[in-house]
Amino acid sequence: MFALVDCNNFFVSCERVFRPDLEGKAVVVLSNNDGCVVSRSNESKAMGIKMGVPFYQVKHFVDEGKLHAFSSNYALYGDLSSRVMSLLADAVPKIEIYSIDEAFLHLDGIDPETVPQLCADLVAKIRKWVGVPVSIGVAPTKTLAKIASHFAKKYKGYKGVCMMDTDAKRLKALELTPIDEVWGIGRRLAPKMLEKNVRTALDFVQRPCEWVASNFNINTVRTWEELRGRVCHEEEREERRKSICTSRSFADMIEDERELVLRVSDFAAMCAQKLREEGSAAYDVTTFMYTNRFRDDLAQYFPSVTIRLDVAANSAQEIVGAALKAFRTIFRQGYKYKKAGVIVSNIIASDAIQASIFDFDDELRQKHDRLSKVMDAVNSAAEASGSASGRSMLRLATQRPGHYADGIRSDFRSRLYSTSLDDIIEIH
Amino acid sequence: MKMEGFDEKGMVAENAPQQELPKMAQEGIHAGFPSPATDYMTQAIDLNKELVKHPAATFYGRVVGDSMIDAGVEEGDILVIDKSLEAQDGDMAVCFVDGEFTLKHLRFHEGGLTLVPANERYPSIEIGEGSDFMMWGVVTYVIKRIR
Secondary structure, eight states: OEEEEEEEEEHHHHHHOOGGGGTOOEEEEEEEEGOBBBEHHHHHHTTTTTOOBBBGTTHHHHHHTTEEBBOOOHHHHHHHOOOOOOHHHHSSEEEEEEEETEEEEEEESOEEEHHHHHHHHHHHHHHHHHHEEEEEEESSSHHHHHHHHHHHOOGGGGGGGEEEHHHHHHHHHTTSSBGGGSTEEEHHHHHHHTTTTTOOHHHHHHHHHHHHHSSSSSSHHHHHHHHOOOOHHHHHHHOOOOOEEEEEEEEEEEHHHHHHHHHHHHHHHHHHHHHTTEEEEEEEEEEEEEEETTTTSSSSOOOOOEEEEEEOOOHHHHHHHHHHHHHHHHHOOTEEEEEEEEEEEEEEGGGGOOOOOOTOOHHHHHHHHHHEEEEEEEHHHHHHHHOOTGSSOOOGGGGGGTTTTTTOTTTBBOOOOOGGGGEEEOOO | OOOTTTTTTTTTTTTTOGOOOOOOTTTTTTOOOSGGGGGGTOOOHHHHHHHHHHHGGGGEEEESSSGGGGGOOOOEEEEEEETTTTOOOOOOOEEETTTTEEEEEEEETTTEEEESSSSTOOOOOOOOOOOOOEEEEEEEEEOOHHH
């Protein structure tokens, strides 16, 4: 069993933690440079504001006092995200951080009877401790867990937790799920599905496997299998996984956080080096730690967290960064650690690296492609005219970590409430 | 096992030369030998550990104004706020009332809740049903800058 934990309208919810007056009001968060809408409260969705719409098209709502808009405040969202993830990592033995606002929990080994209560407790705890609302979908496969989480979010009656634990519930959910909302189908494949009269997820699973295989590729067959309840996503990854693991048992048990940070950084840097040596790059970075299980007298803890990168990486900077982010999510004071390690997996050839940040939205992705073309054109023109900056006249903000604040618009950015002492809330 | 300066039980022998006494023994702590306490001797006090019991739920706030002055809380003080704690009668808490964060003592009673300032120049606030009110977090520490 898998659970998908999804933070509701995450960026908007983060802003509301420090602006409780905005509960129940229409709020949006804008992309870098205040370009377009990337997160919407339910109220702004109800006003007809679409995901990815350019800000200038809805700015009149702000001027009329009907809408609150925020520039993105990634320091804040990142901090609240890691708080949520650490509470999840405390609750189950294995989590997979899928994005800034989503994580899969692996529930194998947990008594199924206790799962509903465990999930309900997590929803309440994250809401109280961090202040953001989450929805949890529980199902036999990841693709079904995604669908279950949609239901948990959409219908108040679930109180944030939807258990897809019987076949009847699975079929009912599939019947109510439009085909374009299925993870792995999306807007790209939806037109072809509709052409062939597949409108819902149920229509899709009722087609024979041969039909799917002859009309679509192997990934779509896997989606079909997952919707029928057979775990595929995991197996597929295991097969393809040529993973690289660097780990050590320590001569003495280590309790000190700084010491462990150094060890984990070394392991991650070694993994990155191996990736570069073989010309590959990895999407997943896992950090794990073990206490000494032969010492009955000591408290035991075997945490493991996987970070999914938006873009496959092989630089020491990125791999170490992700490994340490995972480490900070799971590290707890008061345990004596005997072993730690870093695993990089989901490996591809490094010449096949492509940005997948915009995969969730085809419109944004096309915009991104156009942007790349513009950048290439400007850069080659600059090169041709003999400009000193030559080929790198225009770069993506992410190509220069740490320097991207220059010249980027963020007229409506909220304060760094949780990451800068100068910006903490004022209390009267 | 017997070592110079120690008796069979690992205690400091009476005839041990004074300058060779381990520090622990000099300070009158009678631990066995080797002392399990030595494992902990390198850990300096970490205020993060002491002041922040629930890192995922802890936020900070700065005091503006003097509504809690009689409780020793002054303008500019930093509050450590733990959102994980269940509010109890008498707690000092950060509440959200009428569009702003406010610091008050909580007084629970049969009719509901009263937010009580620690300054007679400010009125108490009665929280009834339908009030626009939120208990945001319980204050666990107040940090003051002295110089």
